[in-house]
Amino acid sequence: xxxxxxxxxxxxxxxxxxxxxxxxxxxxxxxxxxxxxxxxxxxxxxxxxxxxxxxxxxxxxxxxxxxxxxxxxxxxxxxxxxxxxxxxxxxxxxxxxxxxxxxxxxxxxxxxxxxxxxxxxxxxxxxxxxxxxxxxxxxxxxxxxxxxxxxxxxxxxxxxxxxxxxxxxxxxxxxxxxxxxxxxxxxxxxxxxxxxxxxxxxxxxxxxx
Numbered sequence: 001x002x003x004x005x006x007x008x009x010x011x012x013x014x015x016x017x018x019x020x021x022x023x024x025x026x027x028x029x030x031x032x033x034x035x036x037x038x039x040x041x042x043x044x045x046x047x048x049x050x051x052x053x054x055x056x057x058x059x060x061x062x063x064x065x066x067x068x069x070x071x072x073x074x075x076x077x078x079x080x081x082x083x084x085x086x087x088x089x090x091x092x093x094x095x096x097x098x099x100x101x102x103x104x105x106x107x108x109x110x111x112x113x114x115x116x117x118x119x120x121x122x123x124x125x126x127x128x129x130x131x132x133x134x135x136x137x138x139x140x141x142x143x144x145x146x147x148x149x150x151x152x153x154x155x156x157x158x159x160x161x162x163x164x165x166x167x168x169x170x171x172x173x174x175x176x177x178x179x180x181x182x183x184x185x186x187x188x189x190x191x192x193x194x195x196x197x198x199x200x201x202x203x204x205x206x207x208x209x
Contacts, residue, residue, distance in 0.1 A: 003058050003145075006065040007050070009033075009043040020091070029089055033066065033075060036096035043068060050089060054080075058145050061107045063097055074140070076105060097140045104174055106133045107144055109165075111187060113152035119189030125156040131186040134162065135174040142170035151187055159188035 012023070012030065020030045029047040034040040043066075053059045059077065066075045079093035097103065109132055119125035134147065149165055162173050163183045175182040 003056060003062065004065070005053055005056075005059055005062055006067065007045055007053075009045050009066055009068045011068060012042045012044045015042055024088070024090070029092060031092040031094055033068075033073070033094045033096065036098045036101075038096065041068070045092070047089060050092070051087070054089070057108055061105050061143070062145060063140055063143060064094070066094060076103065099140055102137050102139055103143060104135060104137050105143060106135050108133045108146045109149050109186060110146045111149050111151055113150055117151045117154055117189065119154050119156040119158060123156040123189070124192055125189040126192050127151065127154075128188050128190050129186070130184065130188065134165070134186070136167070136171050137174050137177075138171040142168060144168050144171060147171075149187060151189075154187070154189045156189050156191050159185040161185050 009031070012019075014022075015030075023030050023044055024047070027047050028044040029050055031043050031045055032040055033043055062076070064075050064077065066073045074097040075094040076097055077092065078095045079091075081090040081092075082088065083090055111127075111129065114120070114127055117125075117127060120127060136144070136147075138144075147165060147167065149160065151160065154160060161183050162176055165173070165186070167173070175184065
């Protein structure tokens with residue numbers, strides 16, 4: 001089910017390290033909004049509201065609603081600076097979205113049918129994930145919350161590459177436009193050290209013969 005994120009923001013005139021520290025002590029989060037041919041605008045957000053939103057995977061690849069002085073803008077999260085020790089966000093970059101301009105966004109991969117994967121269930125193999133997200137390009141209306149990768153038919157030794165991912169209509173993978181050398185593996189089934197049960201049984205049979 002799709003989640004809608006709405007952020008309430010206030011314009012800020014004071015900028016610089018000192019001003020940002022004062023805002024953080026007051027539970028506020030400094031941010032910048034830019035793009036869509038408009039001037040960048042410095043704003044503040046409620047830190048706790050943003051922190052709770054960050055617990056949702058979709059927040060990072062979703063189109064967000066930003067309200068400033070009663071006016072709404074559609075934005076995406078472009079950069080996030082976290083405190084190296086504390087559970088605190090130091091700054092956010094938000095990019096405005098326009099309906100006719102394609103976006104490049106990192107979208108999470110959801111691997112499905114892992115429990116019924118042939119190479120794991122009957123081959124004794126082990127799934128190895130080489131990627132957990134992929135950068136896609138699409139119009140805002142086509143932006144997926146996540147992309148499913150079906151691993152049911154993978155056998156031991158098989159790999160599934162970027163070009164084999166089934167994409168929603170209107171969505172393309174950025175890396176594939178850079179040539180075949182960028183068609184990287186996202187998941188594979190590795191042979192475990194002990195081998196499969198079938199292989200062990202076969203080996204025992206040969207030893208008895």
